[in-house]
Amino acid sequence: MDAALETEIKRLTSLGLHQRCVEGDLARVAGLTLEINRLKKEKNAVICAHVYQTPDIILGIGDLVGDSYKLADDCRRTDADIIVFCGVHFMAETAKILNPSKKVLVPSKNAGCSLSEAVTAADVRKLKAEHPGLPVVTYINTSAEVKAESDCIVTSANAAKILKRMYAEHERLIFIPDRFMGANLARELGKKPGEDMILWNGSCVVHEKFDPALIEVYRKRYPGLVALAHAECPSELIKAVDFMGGTGDMMRYVESTNASAYLLVTECGFGELAKLRFPGKNFIAMCRLCPYMKSITLGSVLAMLQSPSPEEVTVPADIAARAKKAIDKMFELAA
Numbered sequence: 001m002d003a004a005l006e007t008e009i010k011r012l013t014s015l016g017l018h019q020r021c022v023e024g025d026l027a028r029v030a031g032l033t034l035e036i037n038r039l040k041k042e043k044n045a046v047i048c049a050h051v052y053q054t055p056d057i058i059l060g061i062g063d064l065v066g067d068s069y070k071l072a073d074d075c076r077r078t079d080a081d082i083i084v085f086c087g088v089h090f091m092a093e094t095a096k097i098l099n100p101s102k103k104v105l106v107p108s109k110n111a112g113c114s115l116s117e118a119v120t121a122a123d124v125r126k127l128k129a130e131h132p133g134l135p136v137v138t139y140i141n142t143s144a145e146v147k148a149e150s151d152c153i154v155t156s157a158n159a160a161k162i163l164k165r166m167y168a169e170h171e172r173l174i175f176i177p178d179r180f181m182g183a184n185l186a187r188e189l190g191k192k193p194g195e196d197m198i199l200w201n202g203s204c205v206v207h208e209k210f211d212p213a214l215i216e217v218y219r220k221r222y223p224g225l226v227a228l229a230h231a232e233c234p235s236e237l238i239k240a241v242d243f244m245g246g247t248g249d250m251m252r253y254v255e256s257t258n259a260s261a262y263l264l265v266t267e268c269g270f271g272e273l274a275k276l277r278f279p280g281k282n283f284i285a286m287c288r289l290c291p292y293m294k295s296i297t298l299g300s301v302l303a304m305l306q307s308p309s310p311e312e313v314t315v316p317a318d319i320a321a322r323a324k325k326a327i328d329k330m331f332e333l334a335a
């Protein structure tokens with residue numbers, strides 16, 4: 001076997017990736033990561049990987065890894081010429097808005113998001129006309145056009161903090177597009193969903209379908225279990241768990257506590273990564289796959305880096321300038 005391939009197999013094994021490969025598959029994975037990492041250097045590219053990606057992407061080729069907030073923040077400081085976004089399109093669009101001179105690539109045409117697709121710029125203009133004077137607080141899981149109509153962007157990592165600051169100045173506000181996350185946050189802040197917070201009818205196809213009744217079943221089966229859920233889950237489920245947050249908060253919670261077992265109610269990639277990061281802890285899988293996140297593979301990343309003219313993420317300058325204002329407001333209020 002080629003010496004470089006052998007070294008790469010050893011590197012991936014030290015990261016624990018052999019545990020998720022079937023017999024003989026690690027060599028195939030190593031061949032892909034080796035070539036991607038070589039091309040990355042040659043082209044001065046950086047790979048952003050969201051925690052819902054598969055561990056072979058996150059650990060094998062990822063340079064900047066984290067939740068949507070961390071990725072947006074980190075990619076402001078990269079000096080790479082190319083940002084390859086292993087995540088979904090709205091995340092790559094945000095990276096492009098923050099780095100207009102860089103080439104931003106998404107290695108899949110199918111990396112959308114049900115939340116992002118739930119609301120258009122025309123919808124937001126209509127909402128603003130119906131509720132004149134109310135600020136529009138928008139989840140980052142939206143298109144650049146929708147961000148351009150917004151006053152401030154939030155992610156799951158900073159939404160509670162930013163909303164609290166917005167409510168200090170406004171009695172009511174508009175929150176789009178996730179009706180579940182909005183209602184969860186409104187309740188956390190002692191506000192009435194639908195009254196103090198005008199909501200939109202969007203939802204995440206992954207998180208909306210978890211069954212709250214199962215939490216109790218798991219608690220009986222695993223005494224001492226701590227249940228964590230992403231803020232995009234419906235309120236009935238949030239009421240049944242011990243902790244609600246974004247993926248970054250959930251990872252920090254696991255890191256800083258010592259429960260007998262953790263139930264992670266979110267996309268499956270998160271649990272896979274948590275198992276590899278904390279091999280001494282017990283994780284119970286209650287996860288669902290995001291078809292958009294999972295449309296990216298090592299093969300699609302390699303094909304994109306090898307393409308003579310890969311399709312770039314573009315945002316019209318006027319939209320980008322208005323969207324950037326709302327994104328910058330998030331960085332200011334989250335600080």
Ligand code: 13P
Pocket residue numbers: 066067068069141155156157204230232245246247248
């Ligand atoms: P995080 O910012 O918490 O990683 O969430 C992004 C997302 O798409 C959750 O479904």
Ligand code: SF4
Pocket residue numbers: 088112113114115116141204205206207232267290291292293
């Ligand atoms: Fe969008 Fe849900 Fe997938 Fe996150 S998990 S990218 S919110 S569809």
